[in-house]
Amino acid sequence: NTQISGQGLDINKMDVDVLEQIHQMGGLQLVMPQAFAETDCGALADTGRTVVEFNLTGESVELPIMGGKTYNAMTFNGQVPGPTLRVTQGDVVQMTLVIPADEVTGHGNDMHASQMSATYFDSVNPGETSQYCYIAESAGVFKYHCSGVHLAGMDQHES
Numbered sequence: 001n002t003q004i005s006g007q008g009l010d011i012n013k014m015d016v017d018v019l020e021q022i023h024q025m026g027g028l029q030l031v032m033p034q035a036f037a038e039t040d041c042g043a044l045a046d047t048g049r050t051v052v053e054f055n056l057t058g059e060s061v062e063l064p065i066m067g068g069k070t071y072n073a074m075t076f077n078g079q080v081p082g083p084t085l086r087v088t089q090g091d092v093v094q095m096t097l098v099i100p101a102d103e104v105t106g107h108g109n110d111m112h113a114s115q116m117s118a119t120y121f122d123s124v125n126p127g128e129t130s131q132y133c134y135i136a137e138s139a140g141v142f143k144y145h146c147s148g149v150h151l152a153g154m155d156q157h158e159s
Contacts, residue, residue, distance in 0.1 A: 039116070041133040044092045049135065051092045054085045058099050058107025058124065058146065074107065074146050082144065087136045094133045101127035110147035113138060123147075 045051055056076045063073045063080065076082030087093055097109050106123035114134040124130045 039132060039134055041094055041131060044133045044135065045094075047092065049090060049092045050088065051094050051133075052085070052087045052136075054083075054093060054095045056082065056095070056097050056109065058097055058103065058109075060104055074105075076109075076146070085144075089136055089139045091136045092133055093136055094131065096129065096131040097124050098129045099124045099126050108147040109144060111142065111144040113140070113142035113144075 057078070058074065058076060059078060060072060060074050061078050062070045063075075064070050073080050085093070093111070093114070095109060095111060095114075097107065099107055103126040106125045106128075108123045111134075113136060114132075115138065116132075116134060
């Protein structure tokens, strides 16, 4: 199967005449969106697009809740929810995640707008910094959250 205009196309169920017509017109060219085609920050910085830097610090903090109690939260920049990132469609997002050396666990970041797998930006260990870039191709409102395929307690790790 392939995707054409958001609809599935099963070539096993197509009429042979349709396939021949497509062939006679020069065939189909499947194009990978730029968001997937290039993620190297240096290469994207040289495209002439606006680069929007998004700097996050992953840290565990104790936050107050109703009744005078507290809970331990894994946060971005010490807040829940994390900071809002606003970009214009077509901008390059340069996401940098810093995990302080005294942090108790690693953090990761899964930005749904990037359209990339969370495994691309896996867990960042205490004392480390990591960065990735992508082109903001899709318009909309998207969440991001702490992620990391190799992190313990991932079910309690969403910010």
